[in-house]
Amino acid sequence: MSSVPMTAQTAGKGAARAAARRSGGSTGFGAERRPRWLTYTILAVVVVVSIAPLYYTLLLGSSDQQTISKHVIPQWLPDASIFDRFSDVINSGSFNFTKALSNSIIISVVTAFSVVLFSTLAGFAFAKLRFKGRRGLLVFVIATTAVPTQLGVIPLWIIVTDLGWQNQIQAVIVPALVSAFGVFWMTQYLEAALPYELIEAARVDGASMIRTFWSIALPAARPAAAMLALFTFIQQWTNFFWPSIVLSQDNATLPVVVKLLQGSFHTDFSLVMAGVFLTTVPLIIVFILAGRQLVAGIMQGAVKG
Amino acid sequence: MTALTTAPTPPRVGPPEKRRRRVGFSQRLSRWDVKVSPYLYISPFFIIFAITGLFPLLYTGWVSLHKWTLIGGEAGYTGFDNFTAIFQQSEFWLSLRNTFMIFLLSSVPQVIIAIVLAAILNQNIRAKTFWRMGVLIPYIVAPVAVGLIFGQLFADQYGVINTALHAIGLPKIGWHSNTFASWSAIATMVNFRWIGYNTLIFLAAMQAVPTDLYEAAVIDGAGRMRQFFSITLPQIRATIIFVVITSTIGGLQIFDEPRTFDVYGTGGPSHQWETTTMYLWNLGWGPQQNLGRAAAVAWLLFVVIVIFALINYFVSSRISTSEARRGTSKQGRGRRSSTDRKGAVR
Numbered sequence: 001m002s003s004v005p006m007t008a009q010t011a012g013k014g015a016a017r018a019a020a021r022r023s024g025g026s027t028g029f030g031a032e033r034r035p036r037w038l039t040y041t042i043l044a045v046v047v048v049v050s051i052a053p054l055y056y057t058l059l060l061g062s063s064d065q066q067t068i069s070k071h072v073i074p075q076w077l078p079d080a081s082i083f084d085r086f087s088d089v090i091n092s093g094s095f096n097f098t099k100a101l102s103n104s105i106i107i108s109v110v111t112a113f114s115v116v117l118f119s120t121l122a123g124f125a126f127a128k129l130r131f132k133g134r135r136g137l138l139v140f141v142i143a144t145t146a147v148p149t150q151l152g153v154i155p156l157w158i159i160v161t162d163l164g165w166q167n168q169i170q171a172v173i174v175p176a177l178v179s180a181f182g183v184f185w186m187t188q189y190l191e192a193a194l195p196y197e198l199i200e201a202a203r204v205d206g207a208s209m210i211r212t213f214w215s216i217a218l219p220a221a222r223p224a225a226a227m228l229a230l231f232t233f234i235q236q237w238t239n240f241f242w243p244s245i246v247l248s249q250d251n252a253t254l255p256v257v258v259k260l261l262q263g264s265f266h267t268d269f270s271l272v273m274a275g276v277f278l279t280t281v282p283l284i285i286v287f288i289l290a291g292r293q294l295v296a297g298i299m300q301g302a303v304k305g
Numbered sequence: 306m307t308a309l310t311t312a313p314t315p316p317r318v319g320p321p322e323k324r325r326r327r328v329g330f331s332q333r334l335s336r337w338d339v340k341v342s343p344y345l346y347i348s349p350f351f352i353i354f355a356i357t358g359l360f361p362l363l364y365t366g367w368v369s370l371h372k373w374t375l376i377g378g379e380a381g382y383t384g385f386d387n388f389t390a391i392f393q394q395s396e397f398w399l400s401l402r403n404t405f406m407i408f409l410l411s412s413v414p415q416v417i418i419a420i421v422l423a424a425i426l427n428q429n430i431r432a433k434t435f436w437r438m439g440v441l442i443p444y445i446v447a448p449v450a451v452g453l454i455f456g457q458l459f460a461d462q463y464g465v466i467n468t469a470l471h472a473i474g475l476p477k478i479g480w481h482s483n484t485f486a487s488w489s490a491i492a493t494m495v496n497f498r499w500i501g502y503n504t505l506i507f508l509a510a511m512q513a514v515p516t517d518l519y520e521a522a523v524i525d526g527a528g529r530m531r532q533f534f535s536i537t538l539p540q541i542r543a544t545i546i547f548v549v550i551t552s553t554i555g556g557l558q559i560f561d562e563p564r565t566f567d568v569y570g571t572g573g574p575s576h577q578w579e580t581t582t583m584y585l586w587n588l589g590w591g592p593q594q595n596l597g598r599a600a601a602v603a604w605l606l607f608v609v610i611v612i613f614a615l616i617n618y619f620v621s622s623r624i625s626t627s628e629a630r631r632g633t634s635k636q637g638r639g640r641r642s643s644t645d646r647k648g649a650v651r
Contacts, residue, residue: 259449
């Protein structure tokens with residue numbers, strides 16, 4: 001420690017601190033000092049801004065049209081009257097809310113499951129198996145993650161009408177069964193997380209390929225698979241463009257209902273906002289339960305992507 | 306990463322009598338298994354993607370060359386008539402302009418704010434997970450819902466923002482009548498939903514920057530600003546490119562937010578905020594019911610997006626390779642000087 005003052009004299013301003021940190025054995029650049037109140041103030045403002053629109057929705061939802069038209073902020077705390085609005089929305093004749101809720105659940109769960117299954121299968125093959133054309137096909141997958149497939153809606157619509165799938169949820173499910181991003185994501189993960197030795201051991205013991213996949217690759221892929229499932233679920237839950245084209249008000253999904261709320265209740269905005277909040281509640285629950293995993297998933301994907 | 310690998314269940318070794326197998330057949334079977342399995346495993350993705358992703362995209366080109374209506378279906382080849390008709394529509398050019406401006410107003414501030422926020426989060430703060438989750442909250446609100454909520458916040462008469470402006474003595478802004486104001490409002494919605502998400506991506510990239518670079522910079526007397534611009538930004542360049550390209554592809558297809566910005570969903574009385582995807586939707590499923598022309602618009606937008614992505618890619622990869630060359634030499638210099646100094650001090 002006696003060298004600290006000397007370091008301060010011969011080197012730049014922060015060098016003494018850096019040297020002290022080195023000799024102190026602590027690692028990491030940020031460890032030198034705790035940030036001050038300004039940092040926390042900025043972060044607090046950001047979090048408040050992030051929550052405010054949702055909270056405002058809640059406030060408008062627990063008010064009524066007359067109050068809203070007179071006061072921009074009708075009250076500061078939500079109250080129980082929002083539950084009356086909820087039931088008005090659920091029992092509305094302009095759309096079938098419960099049907100939309102169950103459709104959203106079915107679509108999100110089924111696609112999350114199938115994206116994970118097919119992505120893990122393909123990811124296992126791309127990451128750990130040798131076959132002709134592997135590199136080329138993988139490059140193709142990566143390239144397709146950048147293709148705006150949403151722009152194929154017109155032929156998709158033509159196919160769906162030919163099949164008689166209009167206003168049926170399989171029209172939304174089938175195009176979402178696989179994801180190029182998912183394949184890429186699982187390939188990346190399994191490449192790092194699944195040692196060749198394990199696969200070889202299984203093969204030596206006489207396990208078939210599918211057995212190796214099932215009892216070696218799948219368990220190893222579990223953390224990444226859970227995140228992929230989470231993101232697919234959210235993506236489908238918030239998906240609007242294609243469902244709004246093929247589905248109608250009696251067999252919609254929740255985002256389609258949100259758009260319908262706007263048209264059917266435009267004379268009572270508190271109902272619209274209560275409905276908007278109601279459709280967001282399931283994702284709020286998901287966020288409370290799995291927000292940590294979401295954060296981790298985005299950060300891991302970033303390092304690799 | 307390897308730490309996350311859950312202990313995989315070791316393969317059970319079968320009973321010895323089972324393992325004594327007929328060598329010829331089972332070996333052939335096993336070789337066949339090795340050869341065919343990979344293709345079997347990747348085929349679900351490729352088959353479903355070919356049918357529901359690739360084919361529709363290519364078939365859009367075919368539809369665009371035909372007279373094709375929503376109810377009547379195909380009604381003959383028309384060559385490039387759909388395209389020439391669209392090029393003569395001012396609505397098409399307006400929609401391109403609106404899309405492009407909303408994209409600019411959303412992606413540029415989005416990337417800048419996200420990088421700054423990431424730098425703030427990249428400090429040794431308390432309750433890290435809490436703040437990280439906090440910035441991610443907007444991500445769980447569906448874009449349609451964001452459109453409705455912000456449509457209310459930006460309401461011309463009784464919106465929160467205009468009321469606040471009025472309260473501090475500023476004139477109210479016609480968010481739904483003024484063209485530029487409507488772009489800004491819609492861009493705000495996009496920013497609201499994606500800044501936190503991109504912040505976390507940048508934060509992850511910043512955490513991957515080797516700490517000795519900063520230590521060397523500190524010893525060389527670089528302040529925090531200098532460290533940010535000379536180390537952090539060049540080091541996360543690849544991630545910036547990634548975010549810019551993904552936000553280009555997504556941003557140019559924007560539909561949900563402008564569609565719910567007002568009750569009618571047609572992009573404003575004089576198409577102020579009608580985006581190209583909305584125009585596509587209007588042509589196909591609006592009053593015109595003209596799928597042929599909608600397909601032409603889809604195809605044109607596709608080409609625009611591909612061109613944009615490629616320009617982005619080439620410009621940024623050129624910058625990043627020249628920067629990487631400079632960066633590595635800088636890094637090398639930094640390392641050397643840091644060890645030199647250490648040697649000198651001791």
